[in-house]
Amino acid sequence: MSRKVVRTSKFRHVFGQAQKADQCYDDIRISQMTWDSNFCTVNPKFVGMIVDASGGGAFMVLPLSKTGRIDMSYPTVCGHTGPVLDIEFCPHNDNIIASGSEDCSVMIWEIPDAGLTTSLTEPVVKLEGHSKRVGILCWHPTAHNVLMSAGCDNVVILWNVARGEAAVRIDTVHTDVIYSACWNRDGSQILTACKDKTMRLLDPRKGTVIAEKEKPHEGSRPIRAVYVADGKILTTGFSRMSERQVALWDPNFGEPLTLQELDTSSGVLLPFYDPDTGVVFLCGKGDSSIRYFEVTDEAPYVHYLSMYSSKESQKGMGYMPKRGLEVNKCEIARFYKLHERKCEPIAMTVPRxxxxxxxxxxxxTVGPEPSAEADDWFDGKEAPPILISLKEGFATTTKTKEFKVHKTLLKTTTASVGSHQDSSGEVQSLKKEVKDLKEAIEELTKRVNELESKH
Structure with a gap:
């Protein structure tokens, strides 16, 4: 008589709970586009969602506290001329958000602290270099102002956002549409999955392939791939019989450490991995459930924990960074689930x-402070993440990294980029001008006051 031993795990009883109706964001027309990105991005200050827009592309950014019914006339970010396909907040500055669109451009926007009062049509920077729609964006996890974009032109571009230019262009590696692209924990590698059924590890600065794996999943539907602990890679995809699968790989891409079949649903599984707990959440686009697994060092490596189910299917999903969670409630993850007309926060909690x-x-856990500036990182500086403690709670006490664009460096089509010395010289002279102007204004104010007191 053998008893099945149940693996012990502190995450066995993690449960998901949707917020009450008054804590949701209601009456938002979520985009109807059939694109497999998250459609939602979130940080401790704001939640951003791609919305339907007539005659162009738009997304909405709301302060987290602005729950309830959102007025039809609420301002949007609407500078793109085609539908927006992906948006992502900068990890080092909660007010900065990037958007990629069918109009082939990437735009960087700055959201005021209190949220938008009028619609935003002018980006801080517009990045042009793709020849087809831009469907994937991913900020560098540790280097400031480095953004990766991937387009339907099979090209990956790494942008130096402060200079407004493409620093690395990887255009000979992928033979078809790129389905997913992400960084590893310190941003020293990129992982892509492509329609040519190949998964590739790339050196981001050189743009070269370190390793590749053909057919991690046999099916032809989109594959998603993310890094998990110790350089291992977790993929979601489809079998030849269109069953959804999850697999785990060593970085040398031999046979999978584990390959599990889940169900026969057709939605792409979006994986969200938490390196602090080793838990991976799989959210199917068009599903009404979130499954979660624990990734460990012992076979079968990916252990099913449980599933959060609800009645309505999800059109997209935002994932809160760790520093935005409620630590005193033992919340280990929070999702922002998009319905047809609303966004619903779902808290994942360990009962204690x-x-x-x-x-x-x-x-x-990883904090908002970057460990390198864009120029230094492109020059080869390693940038391990700077960690913070969540013991005192962290959500809004951080000083955000100021977003600077060297306007003088934003390249015109032919001019080469000026050197650092020039820019620092120009900054000095601008500072001096500002100082002189301030002094002049003070002088004038004084004189006006004197004249008024005489009368």
Whole structure:
């Protein structure tokens, strides 16, 4: 008589709970585009969602606290001439958001602290270099102002956003549409999955292939790939019989460490991995459930934990960075689920009796401080993540990294980029001008006051 041993895990009883109706964002016309990106991005200040727009592309950015019914006339970010396909907040500055569109451009926007009061049509920077629609955006996790974009022109571009220019262009590697592209934890590698059924590890600065794997999944539907612990890679895809699968790979891409079949649904599974807990959440586009698994070092490596189910299917999903969670409620993840007409926060919580800080659930996590500037990173500087403790709670006490664009460096089509010395010289002279102007204004104000007091 053999008893099946149940694997012990502190995440066995993680449960998902949708927020009450008054904590949702209602009456938002979520985009009807059939594109497999998240359609939603979120940070401790704002939630951004791609919305339907007539005659162009738009997305909405709301302060997290602005729940309830959103007025039809609420301002949007609407500078693109084609539908927006992907949006992502900058990890180092909560007010900066990037958008990629069918109009082949990438735009960088700055959202005011209190949210938008009028619609935003002028980006801080417009990045042009793709010849077809731009469907994937991903900020560098640790280097400031480095953004990766991937388009339907089979090209990956790494942008130096502060200079407004393409620093690396990877255009000979992919033979078809790129389905997913992401960075590893310190941003020293890129992982892509492509319609040519090949998954590739790339050196981002050189644009060269480190390793590749053909047919990680046999089916022809889109594959998603993310890094998990120790350089391992987790993929979601489809079998030849169109069953949805999840697999785990060593970085040398031999046979999969594990390959599990889940179900026969048709939606692409979007994976969200939390390196602090080792839990991966799989959210199917068009599903009404979120499955979660624990990734460990022991076979079968990817252990099913549980599933959160609801009645309505999800059109997209935002994933809150760790520093935006409610630590005192033992929240280990929070999703922002898009319905047809609303956005619903879902908290994933580990049940604990104590309200003390749970060290085991919250090891030091990645903070908002970058560890390198764009120029230094492109020059080869390594940039391991700078970690922070969540013990005191962290959501809004951070000083965000100021977003600077060297207007003088934004390249015109032919001019080459000026050197650092020039820019610092120009900055000095601008500062001096500002100082002189301030002094002149003070002088004038004084004189006006004197004249007024005489009368």
């Amino acid at each position: 009796k104590s309200d003390l800080f749970q060290e085991d659930l919250y090891p030091d």
